[in-house]
Amino acid sequence: MNIFKTSSFAVPSHRTDGRTKSGGRVYGTDRWLVHSFLHAIGDPVMRVVLWDGKSIPETTSSSAVGMVVNDRATLVRLLTNPLLHFGDDYSAGRIEIEGGLVRFMETAYRALAKAPKYRRISDPAAYRRNQPNLNSLPESRQNIHCHYDIGNDFYKLWLDAEMLYTCAYFPDPAASLEDAQIAKMDLVCRKLRLQPGQSVVEAGCGWGGLARYMARQYGVNVKAYNISHEQIVYARQRARAEGLEGMVEYIEDDYRNITGTYDAFVSVGMLEHVGPDHYQELGRVIDRSLTEQGVGLIHTIGQNCAAPMSPWFLQRIFPGSYPPTIREMMTIFEPWGFTVLDVENLRLHYAKTCEHWLERFEQNKNRVREMFDEVFIRAWRLYLSGCVANFRTGTLQLFQVVFSRPGNNQLPWTRAHLALPSGES
Amino acid sequence: MNIFKTSSFAVPSHRTDGRTKSGGRVYGTDRWLVHSFLHAIGDPVMRVVLWDGKSIPETTSSSAVGMVVNDRATLVRLLTNPLLHFGDDYSAGRIEIEGGLVRFMETAYRALAKAPKYRRISDPAAYRRNQPNLNSLPESRQNIHCHYDIGNDFYKLWLDAEMLYTCAYFPDPAASLEDAQIAKMDLVCRKLRLQPGQSVVEAGCGWGGLARYMARQYGVNVKAYNISHEQIVYARQRARAEGLEGMVEYIEDDYRNITGTYDAFVSVGMLEHVGPDHYQELGRVIDRSLTEQGVGLIHTIGQNCAAPMSPWFLQRIFPGSYPPTIREMMTIFEPWGFTVLDVENLRLHYAKTCEHWLERFEQNKNRVREMFDEVFIRAWRLYLSGCVANFRTGTLQLFQVVFSRPGNNQLPWTRAHLALPSGES
Numbered sequence: 059m060n061i062f063k064t065s066s067f068a069v070p071s072h073r074t075d076g077r078t079k080s081g082g083r084v085y086g087t088d089r090w091l092v093h094s095f096l097h098a099i100g101d102p103v104m105r106v107v108l109w110d111g112k113s114i115p116e117t118t119s120s121s122a123v124g125m126v127v128n129d130r131a132t133l134v135r136l137l138t139n140p141l142l143h144f145g146d147d148y149s150a151g152r153i154e155i156e157g158g159l160v161r162f163m164e165t166a167y168r169a170l171a172k173a174p175k176y177r178r179i180s181d182p183a184a185y186r187r188n189q190p191n192l193n194s195l196p197e198s199r200q201n202i203h204c205h206y207d208i209g210n211d212f213y214k215l216w217l218d219a220e221m222l223y224t225c226a227y228f229p230d231p232a233a234s235l236e237d238a239q240i241a242k243m244d245l246v247c248r249k250l251r252l253q254p255g256q257s258v259v260e261a262g263c264g265w266g267g268l269a270r271y272m273a274r275q276y277g278v279n280v281k282a283y284n285i286s287h288e289q290i291v292y293a294r295q296r297a298r299a300e301g302l303e304g305m306v307e308y309i310e311d312d313y314r315n316i317t318g319t320y321d322a323f324v325s326v327g328m329l330e331h332v333g334p335d336h337y338q339e340l341g342r343v344i345d346r347s348l349t350e351q352g353v354g355l356i357h358t359i360g361q362n363c364a365a366p367m368s369p370w371f372l373q374r375i376f377p378g379s380y381p382p383t384i385r386e387m388m389t390i391f392e393p394w395g396f397t398v399l400d401v402e403n404l405r406l407h408y409a410k411t412c413e414h415w416l417e418r419f420e421q422n423k424n425r426v427r428e429m430f431d432e433v434f435i436r437a438w439r440l441y442l443s444g445c446v447a448n449f450r451t452g453t454l455q456l457f458q459v460v461f462s463r464p465g466n467n468q469l470p471w472t473r474a475h476l477a478l479p480s481g482e483s
Numbered sequence: 484m485n486i487f488k489t490s491s492f493a494v495p496s497h498r499t500d501g502r503t504k505s506g507g508r509v510y511g512t513d514r515w516l517v518h519s520f521l522h523a524i525g526d527p528v529m530r531v532v533l534w535d536g537k538s539i540p541e542t543t544s545s546s547a548v549g550m551v552v553n554d555r556a557t558l559v560r561l562l563t564n565p566l567l568h569f570g571d572d573y574s575a576g577r578i579e580i581e582g583g584l585v586r587f588m589e590t591a592y593r594a595l596a597k598a599p600k601y602r603r604i605s606d607p608a609a610y611r612r613n614q615p616n617l618n619s620l621p622e623s624r625q626n627i628h629c630h631y632d633i634g635n636d637f638y639k640l641w642l643d644a645e646m647l648y649t650c651a652y653f654p655d656p657a658a659s660l661e662d663a664q665i666a667k668m669d670l671v672c673r674k675l676r677l678q679p680g681q682s683v684v685e686a687g688c689g690w691g692g693l694a695r696y697m698a699r700q701y702g703v704n705v706k707a708y709n710i711s712h713e714q715i716v717y718a719r720q721r722a723r724a725e726g727l728e729g730m731v732e733y734i735e736d737d738y739r740n741i742t743g744t745y746d747a748f749v750s751v752g753m754l755e756h757v758g759p760d761h762y763q764e765l766g767r768v769i770d771r772s773l774t775e776q777g778v779g780l781i782h783t784i785g786q787n788c789a790a791p792m793s794p795w796f797l798q799r800i801f802p803g804s805y806p807p808t809i810r811e812m813m814t815i816f817e818p819w820g821f822t823v824l825d826v827e828n829l830r831l832h833y834a835k836t837c838e839h840w841l842e843r844f845e846q847n848k849n850r851v852r853e854m855f856d857e858v859f860i861r862a863w864r865l866y867l868s869g870c871v872a873n874f875r876t877g878t879l880q881l882f883q884v885v886f887s888r889p890g891n892n893q894l895p896w897t898r899a900h901l902a903l904p905s906g907e908s
Contacts, residue, residue: 168890171820231896362889363817384823388810392788395596397877398809401826406894452822452889464787464877465593469831471656473898 082112088130089114095136100173102165105156108133123157123165145370149437159439160416163447171453193333193378195312199285201331201378206286210265212429216418220267221292224327224357225408225456229478235414238407241478243271246324248476249400249460250353252276256321259283259347261313261340262328266293266306272324273305280306281320283313316343322355323348329358329387330379337382337389345394351468353399353460356390358382359408360455375441381454391461399469400460408456409449416442507537513555514539520561525598527590530581533558548582548590570795574862584864585841588872596878618758618803620737624710626756626803631711635690637854641843645692646717649752649782650833650881654903660839663832666903668696671749673901674825674885675778677701681746684708684772686738686765687753691718691731697749698730705731706745708738741768747780748773754783754812755804762807762814770819776893778824778885781815783807784833785880800866806879816886824894825885833881834874841867 084092092106092114105124107113113124127133132152135143147153155162193201210221217223218239226238227245246268252258254277263269263282266289272278284290290310297306313328323344332340344354359381366372367379384401391398419426419442426435448454462469509517517531517539530549532538538549552558557577560568572578580587618626635646642648643664651663652670671693677683679702688694688707691714697703709715715735722731738753748769757765769779784806791797792804809826816823844851844867851860873879887894 171889229897362820362822383813383817385810385813385817388808388813392808392810395787397787397828397830397880398826398882399828401823402898403822403824405822406892406896450892452891455822457823464596466877467831467875471831472654473827473901476898477902 082110083116084108084112084114088133091130091133091137095133095140098137098173099140099166100169100171102169104162104165107156123155123162125162126154126156128152128154139369141368142370142373145368145374145437145440148440149374149433151432151436159443160446160450163440163444164451167444167447167451167453171451193331193336195314197378198312198331201376205376206264207288209429210288210292212426213265215422215425216415220271221265222267223264225359225404226411226414227404228407228410231410235411235418238411238414239267240271242407243268244275244478245476246326246355246357246458247272247276249355249458250322250324251470251475252278252322254278257281257318258322258324259316259318259320261316261323261325261343262331263289263293263308264327265289266296266308268324268326269293269306269308270297270300270302273302274300278305278322281309281316281318282306283309283311283316285310285312313343314339316347318347319349319352320347321349321352323352324355324357326355326357327359329356330376330381333378333380334382334386334389337386338393341390341392341394341396344390344396348463350463351466353462354396355458355460356387357458358387358456360384360387360457361453362455371441371444374437384457387457387459395464396461397464397466398459398461400458400473402458404456404458405449405452405454408454409446412442412445412449416446507535508541509533509537509539513558516555516558516562520558520565523562523598524565524591525594525596527594529587529590532581548580548587550587551579551581553577553579564794566793567795567798570793570799570862570865573865574799574858576857576861584868585871585875588865588869589876592869592872592876592878596876618756618761620739622803623737623756626801630801631689632713634854635713635717637851638690640847640850641840645696646690647692648689650784650829651836651839652829653832653835656835660836660843663836664692665696667832668693669700669903670901671751671780671782671883672697672701674780674883675747675749676895676900677703677747679703682706682743683747683749684741684743684745686741686748686750686768687756688714688718688733689752690714691721691733693749693751694718694731694733695722695725695727698727699725703730703747706734706741706743707731708734708736708741710735710737738768739764741772743772744774744777745772746774746777748777749780749782751780751782752784754781755801755806758803758805759807759811759814762811763818766815766817766819766821769815769821773888775888776891778887779821780883780885781812782883783812783881785809785812785882786878787880796866796869799862809882812882812884820889821886822889822891823884823886825883825898827883829881829883830874830877830879833879834871837867837870837874841871 088108096102096106103122105113105115105122107124107126109127109129129152132147135147144153213221213223218236220239222239225242226235227242228238229241233241252272256278258272258278258280260269260280260282263284266282269280269282272280287310290308293308297303297308348354361381361383364383364386372379419438423435513533521527521531528547530538530540530547532549532551534552534554554577557572560572569578638646638648643661645664647664650667651660652667653663654666658666677697681703683697683703683705685694685705685707688709691707694705694707698705712735715733718733722728722733773779786806786808789808789811797804844863848860
């Protein structure tokens with residue numbers, strides 16, 4: 059189930075314990091390669107240390123981040139497709155990071171955001187192979203299988219008790235991940251204004267935590283769709299164990315096959331896997347599924363300006379994924395005349411969520427190693443660290459969008475209903 | 484200053500005191516004309532009473548709305564360009580309404596929303612003459628002059644004490660218009676997180692109420708731009724009278740000529756007059772005006788799907804106006820990388836605001852008649868009633884959008900800062 063093609067792990071040839079000294083001046087081709095690479099990714103302020111201990115710049119402040127490249131072949135590869143090969147070579151242990159991986163990625167993302175041309179030197183073929191619009195029904199199944207079916211036991215090691223793999227909501231930055239995920243579910247329920255006895259359809263339910271929460275805490279009946287087999291099996295077990303079988307039905311099927319009409323439509327963390335070409339189709343599904351007074355909520359990773367995810371991310375982590383802009387999301391709503399009632403950007407909450415995941419992942423890395431291998435650990439460390447950095451630097455956003463039909467006047471007068479019952483926000 | 488071309492007022496030939504009886508069956512051409520008109524506007528459920536007292540349908544429930552057409556020429560005109568001629572002929576007294584004008588307009592808008600083809604039979608030349616993108620600098624001045632410079636004394640008759648001509652915020656539906664306009668200004672200030680000593684630029688300041696409120700209540704320094712001469716004169720007088728000259732500067736100039744950098748950018752009710760072709764230009768102005776940690780807010784009438792305003796509205800009420808969709812608004816933000824933090828839809832608040840305006844307008848119609856004439860009164864009654872109906876039926880929206888730069892992490896953790904200080908929301 060390991061989708062990493064770089065399966066061989068290179069033992070680092072250069073010590074990277076934070077006490078690396080500069081080993082002299084880099085000349086000639088190597089110097090040109092380093093400068094070209096840095097320029098390609100927007101000239102970030104960072105040190106590049108080569109295999110012989112020499113570095114560019116030769117001296118730097120102790121607070122600066124840096125990368126150690128273990129051989130010349132790696133440096134050459136970095137130039138041909140920086141974003142793909144950085145990920146693969148870091149995963150394979152041919153690149154080490156100084157000054158902290160999250161801080162390094164923040165530095166890189168801030169530079170990349172100002173270097174739109176970096177996309178020109180990435181591999182267009184790789185991007186085409188993984189473009190987000192290739193999410194037809196069978197392709198979606200394969201894409202989702204690659205990420206979500208790699209083992210529930212693995213995700214249990216670093217997710218919260220309810221197994222929520224989406225942005226939490228921290229009423230206070232110091233809240234625990236467990237509390238923040240419950241607060242997120244409750245925020246979603248309050249935005250949907252759920253009432254006992256109502257019916258809810260959930261598109262992309264993960265391990266089913268939100269569906270169970272809605273049924274248990276708000277007394278609604280939920281049909282929850284997901285094409286990840288492992289997740290559905292887990293979700294059904296939990297619902298049985300918690301006595302919620304009568305209220306929650308988990309259906310192993312695609313959002314396009316949703317049937318019935320419901321008082322609420324909710325989708326948390328699925329839109330990233332839908333692809334912009336399918337947004338209008340998703341809107342059609344919502345249009346036929348929502349009652350006249352119904353309320354909908356879509357929670358998704360997003361971005362300020364349209365740009366593909368990096369080829370490494372698309373090939374190694376989330377095939378077929380794409381975080382939409384608000385403009386692109388409107389293709390879900392406009393053709394069917396839906397009204398957007400509320401948009402909330404929870405970007406910093408996702409940075410904090412990913413920090414928790416990364417910390418738990420590192421605490422359990424020995425158990426992850428037993429399941430997979432060192433390359434997998436390093437790849438997921440890079441992925442989770444990159445996510446923290448994405449949300450901290452604003453290269454990714456998290457949008458919660460609430461909507462309803464245009465003529466629906468059964469609306470709350472203010473946002474007072476969104477305040478947490480216990481007033482902790 | 485009266486921009487209504489139909490200056491002759493026709494004394495109604497048919498009684499419309501709500502006790503109209505049906506006067507028999509309509510035959511032949513008249514029948515075809517009525518049905519064609521009703522079909523063109525989406526087959527609303529309403530009665531049409533002709534000059535001879537006959538009606539279609541012949542009998543109807545007492546709760547139904549209806550229109551009385553005073554002569555055949557009016558009925559023929561209605562068919563050539565329903566939206567333009569309905570407005571003009573109602574204004575001229577050649578059409579009367581049964582069952583309440585707001586209810587009649589609600590019925591019409593609900594039908595029109597389901598009849599996209601109605602646009603085909605409106606006058607394309609009239610639309611081109613008034614298309615919203617014709618808002619170059621001199622054209623903007625002329626468009627704004629037509630509406631806002633028709634006399635401060637007229638607007639004083641039906642606006643609140645602060646002369647706010649934009650959607651209020653009713654913490655409770657029963658709040659007074661005065662209180663709701665103050666609550667709106669305070670909501671805007673809280674969304675901008677204003678701190679004493681900060682600098683604010685306001686694009687399109689109306690009669691200057693928000694600028695004075697921000698200075699007085701939040702201790703900020705405001706530069707407020709407006710191209711309406713009458714409004715600027717009034718705003719300066721009020722600021723002087725209230726001792727706020729040192730903190731508020733009113734500048735009679737276009738938003739495109741804004742200079743300087745500011746901690747906050749705010750625009751309440753101007754975007755409707757900017758035109759989609761100028762959104763990117765507006766974004767450029769904001770980009771050069773906002774500090775790195777700055778916050779911006781745009782408050783505007785909007786719509787779910789892109790469609791022009793009716794030709795009557797464009798020719799008689801607001802030349803050059805256009806309410807954007809959220810998708811269109813993104814053209815302000817995306818090219819400059821701004822992050823959307825919050826969108827709130829205050830549609831029902833605008834319906835309530837317009838109800839208050841309409842009520843005050845009717846209470847003062849004798850004084851309006853002294854200033855203008857009966858045609859003007861009927862046109863503005865139709866305009867204000869139509870606005871109530873637009874916002875009640877969801878054919879128009881009201882969006883408040885908060886944004887900042889992408890790398891700005893000086894963000895509130897939750898929306899707790901938006902709750903009214905006294906907790907009345």
